[in-house]
Amino acid sequence: MKRWFLWCFLVLGLQLSALGLAQYPRTLTDDLGRSVTLKAAPQRIVTLLPSVTETLCAMNACGRLVGVDDFSDFPEAVKRLPKVGGYFNPNLEAMVALKPDLVIVSTYGKLYESLEKAGVASFAVRAETYDDIFRTTRLLGRVLGLESQAERLVARIQQEVYAVESKAAKASARPTVYYEIDPTPYTVGPDSFIGVLIAKARGQNIVPRELGPFPQISPELVVQKNPAIIVLTHPGAADLPRRAGWSNLAAIRNKRICAYTGEQDNLLSRPGPRVAQGLQLLVECFHGLK
Known part of the structure; x- marks a missing residue:
């Protein structure tokens, strides 16, 4: 009888743990x-x-x-x-x-x-860095008492990212990239989560690391760096050639501008579970790989 009560107590404890109540x-x-x-x-x-x-x-x-x-x-x-x-x-x-x-x-x-x-x-x-995506997921799992669900989600995101990254690895080129959040202009540094996605998509971010993860930059920096590709997450592509010196940028001359708004912007801009889908957009933009 004592053994049966101990067994019941153990099962109850496991159930409470699974529910985050223990x-x-x-x-x-x-x-x-x-x-x-x-x-x-x-x-x-x-x-x-x-x-x-x-x-x-x-x-x-x-x-x-x-x-x-x-x-x-x-x-x-x-x-x-x-x-x-x-x-x-x-x-x-x-x-x-x-x-x-x-x-x-x-x-x-x-x-x-x-x-x-x-x-x-x-x-x-x-959540500003790529690693923050997983750290925050685990932290929220602890807040909600859903640690095992958080770990499964982390594993799923990492697997999805790896699958897209492996696809990008087949590309031989590593084009230079300028990513613009808004026309101020605000952009992304290499250490931001978007900056890491650019690298995983085999692009080279023109923004220097020392400027920080989401810096506001001078438009002259873009002219100086002359990126091969421009990625926008605002509807201002038509205005780019009107900026001083920008009409001669390689990306504009060769029409290598990828503009994302609405749902596609969300995939790129949110450091969450769908980050691999944002990465896929960049792979398609940089290399045309579906």
């Missing part, structure tokens, strides 16, 4: 360096980052979301959730009204302070 309360450090104590696995979550929304859904936790930022639109199910603003216009009142037990925010801005005053717990994450 390790709470737990204290985790977010990407602002704050210690956040979670009394239980959060069940009513608001996300303020599209990449986080996609990551939670990829861990089969879409059902825990009660609200998302204005830009979260994947998977299809999140389009029906209440919208609570974005980075520049967060709607605190809308968030509080959803009675979340956790709001996942960006490390930029001071929204966490307003949430704290409203009595709502928050957890800040940052």
